[in-house]
Structure formats: C-alpha cells, structure tokens
Amino acid sequence: MRVLVCPDKFAGTISAPDVAAAFAEGWLTEKPQDELVLRPLSDGGPGFAAVLAAALPGAKQLAVPATDPLGRPVEGHVLLDGDTAYVESAEACGLHLLTEAERDPKHTTSFGLGQLVLAAVEAGAREVVIGLGGSATNDGGAGLLAALGAAPLDAAGYALPYGGAALSACAALSGVPRFRGATLVAATDVDSPLLGLHGASAVYGPQKGATREDVFVLDGALARFSEVLTTLESCPEHLADLPGSGAAGGLGAAVLALGGRVESGIGLVRRLTRLDAELEDAYLVVTGEGAFDEQSLRGKVVAGVANAARDLGVPCVVLAGRVDAGRREAASIGVTEAYALVEHFGSVQRAMAQPADGLRALGQRLARQWSR
Structure with a gap:
C-alpha cells in the first residue's frame, strides 16, 4: 500500500518534516510492508x-x-x-x-x-x-x-x-x-x-x-x-x-x-513538489497542521491537499493538534477523516509537549484501520 504523507508544520511545536517522519515511523511499526512517501509542505509560512x-x-x-x-x-x-x-x-x-x-x-x-x-x-x-x-x-x-x-x-x-x-x-x-x-x-x-x-x-x-x-x-x-x-x-x-x-x-x-x-x-508548493503526480499513485493521503479550523478551509495546506485528493478520488486523512472544523465543512473540501492530538492525549498540555509521540501513535492506529 502506498501512502503519501504531506503535512504542514504544527506551529510552535513540531516542523513539517518531523510531523511526517513521526507519523511514518508509527505506521511502519504496524505495517512495515507498506510504502510511505514523505512530502512535507508549506503554504508560505515557516518551513x-x-x-x-x-x-x-x-x-x-x-x-x-x-x-x-x-x-x-x-x-x-x-x-x-x-x-x-x-x-x-x-x-x-x-x-x-x-x-x-x-x-x-x-x-x-x-x-x-x-x-x-x-x-x-x-x-x-x-x-x-x-x-x-x-x-x-x-x-x-x-x-x-x-x-x-x-x-x-x-x-x-x-x-x-x-x-x-x-x-x-x-x-x-x-x-x-x-x-x-x-x-x-x-x-x-x-x-x-x-x-x-x-x-x-x-x-x-x-x-x-x-x-x-x-x-x-x-x-x-x-x-x-x-x-x-x-x-x-x-x-x-x-x-x-x-x-x-x-x-x-x-x-x-x-x-x-x-x-x-x-x-x-500551497498552489506554488504543490507545483514545485510535483504533489499531484505523487497523488495519482497513492491509495491514501495524510496531511495536517497544528489547528484544523475554519481558516484551514480557506486555502491553506490542508485545503490544497484535500482538494487535490478529492479531484483524484483519493481518501484524505487530516492530523492536527486540535480539530475545530465541522465534519460537514471538512468533507466539503475533500477530508475523509480528521484526528486530533488533544483528543488522543486528553490534554492540550501533553499534545503540545509530546506531538511526536502522539503522531507515532496515530500512525499505528491509522495503519491498522487503512492498510490492506
């Protein structure tokens, strides 16, 4: 199974490359036979x-x-x-x-x-x-x-x-x-x-x-x-x-x-990273950012990735420190599911202090749910 992992940073806690690496580590612990392609992204901000x-x-x-x-x-x-x-x-x-x-x-x-x-x-x-x-x-x-x-x-x-x-x-x-x-x-x-x-x-x-x-x-x-x-x-x-x-x-x-x-x-970064070509070969795309909220729906990394995935019929999962966007609004831009570190830990403080640990755990969880 080929999974494209292309998150933004989680502002103030962990960089985009580290988000992708932690999630991939968790997934491969559970399903080592799968292929994870890491493409950290940015919409113009830090990173x-x-x-x-x-x-x-x-x-x-x-x-x-x-x-x-x-x-x-x-x-x-x-x-x-x-x-x-x-x-x-x-x-x-x-x-x-x-x-x-x-x-x-x-x-x-x-x-x-x-x-x-x-x-x-x-x-x-x-x-x-x-x-x-x-x-x-x-x-x-x-x-x-x-x-x-x-x-x-x-x-x-x-x-x-x-x-x-x-x-x-x-x-x-x-x-x-x-x-x-x-x-x-x-x-x-x-x-x-x-x-x-x-x-x-x-x-x-x-x-x-x-x-x-x-x-x-x-x-x-x-x-x-x-x-x-x-x-x-x-x-x-x-x-x-x-x-x-x-x-x-x-x-x-x-x-x-x-x-x-x-x-x-995100349009410029999508083009230069050839993200759409990677999407064509993916069974699942995983993206994310620190806060998945209303601003995310208006053209940031998550929206850009989810829109592209939707157009190609590829399921899109969002990882975030917290999720404030409604399920219906998220689905409208192509998001299949969204997971929050705050919900995983049950605490904002732990989510901020241990994002890599939470992302590894979510990687394992999603591997069990999605890997064929």
Whole structure:
C-alpha cells in the first residue's frame, strides 16, 4: 500500500518534516510492508524555504546576514533556482524569533525581509518569490521598503521609527524602491484585505501581541500608509481592498504596490513538489497542521491537499493538534477523516509537549484501520 504523507508544520511545536517522519515511523511499526512517501509542505509560512530546498535539488542556497523583527542579527537564506529566488519572510520577521514578552507589532519591522530580497536580486534573480506567513510584524512592508531605499518619512522629511504604529505619521517615501526591475511574488493563502474587520490588524494583530486598542491604532496607521503607497507608479488601484494585501501584517500590500502579484502558496508548493503526480499513485493521503479550523478551509495546506485528493478520488486523512472544523465543512473540501492530538492525549498540555509521540501513535492506529 502506498501512502503519501504531506503535512504542514504544527506551529510552535513540531516542523513539517518531523510531523511526517513521526507519523511514518508509527505506521511502519504496524505495517512495515507498506510504502510511505514523505512530502512535507508549506503554504508560505515557516518551513517554506526548507520544503522548496528539498523539492529543488539543483537549487543553490545562500546564507544571508539579516535582522530580526527587533533589529537583531539573524541568518536568513535565499534559495536560487536559475533566475528565480525563493525567500521566507519568517526567517527575518517571524513570530518565532521573539519571546512572548517581546511581541509588539507597534514596533516590529520587516526590514530584514528587505535585506533578503536585496540579496536575492544581487545574486541575479529576475523573479523573487516571497513566502508570507508567521510574521511578527504589522508594518505594511514599511521595513521592506526601507531596506530597498524607500523609507517612510514624516511631514518634516524625517525617517520614521520602525514598526506599524509610527506609520500614522507617514507623509512620503524617501525615494524609489530599488530592486533592479525584478518581479516580486507573494506566496500566501491569506486572502484578507489590508484594512477593516477582516484586515491585517484586526485578524492577525492579536496573535502578534496587539491589544484591542493597538488594533485600532495599527489599522489607522496602515490606512495612512496605504495612501502613501498609492504614490508609487507601480501601485494598483484600490490597494487596501485587494485580496492578499493584508497577508503577513500587510507585506502583501507592499508586494502589490511594488508591481508584484499574489500567488497561492500551497498552489506554488504543490507545483514545485510535483504533489499531484505523487497523488495519482497513492491509495491514501495524510496531511495536517497544528489547528484544523475554519481558516484551514480557506486555502491553506490542508485545503490544497484535500482538494487535490478529492479531484483524484483519493481518501484524505487530516492530523492536527486540535480539530475545530465541522465534519460537514471538512468533507466539503475533500477530508475523509480528521484526528486530533488533544483528543488522543486528553490534554492540550501533553499534545503540545509530546506531538511526536502522539503522531507515532496515530500512525499505528491509522495503519491498522487503512492498510490492506
């Protein structure tokens, strides 16, 4: 029996490759004669670069000095495949780089991501694909633009401090962004607009440390900054309303303003990992993520895999830390069954502390249920 195992990470607990490996170990303990094909995935968030590095064996990976959301040194990477480069925003401005006490999107910056983009361009890339997700920032890409030579200025012409809150005083940019005419692509499955109840600040700000009052401040600041972005010749009309402009704290808006485009992260990863070809030969596909909920149904890794499996008539099982999506909603995207580590352990604490043990146990359980 051939089983395709293609999970996303379980955010904050275990990486996608480790999820796949633990599950496979459990399955093969029970049914060693089966063939398990491991294809860890990402929709653009943490793990994006590692997933693509495994899928593109001819690509060259370059280490790049960058800065984290608070301006401290951190090592990022550029994956160069011909004249296309892939960078992961979370390597430079990811939430996982900060302690809980340090999380404050009023002050965090995406400057480090701009350093990665510059390095990609200097390495000869004509297209730079940026995986968006897991960011600690809510600055609308202001830090990214500053690294590209277009820092936000106040009315007196002084450079603004880093962070989303300072953008309420933004009056202009210090220059034209410089990235040698390369095309930018935002790889994300977040379709949120920049502003409002469904925008970057309101939906994702609290996850990054924003209080209720902070959300209003940040949303107003992004509204002001989006007006400044419209002064760029490459900026499309109605920027703040475009799907994906709210991705990664507004980094999607910056990419769009620079003449770039938004592309489905899981769609891109599916194509580069040749996932659909693997699905055609599979009897069962197993995917998963930390929380299988309503957001999962809107185009993240689980939805992308389940949709593809459904189209080919392949059963799809979801593993998750917790399962909040309804059975009917899950079935609508092609999910056959869903299993939660919280239910397995009977405790959130144990599910967070021992995810690999739980995944091995679920691997054994599913092998007994599914293996012919």
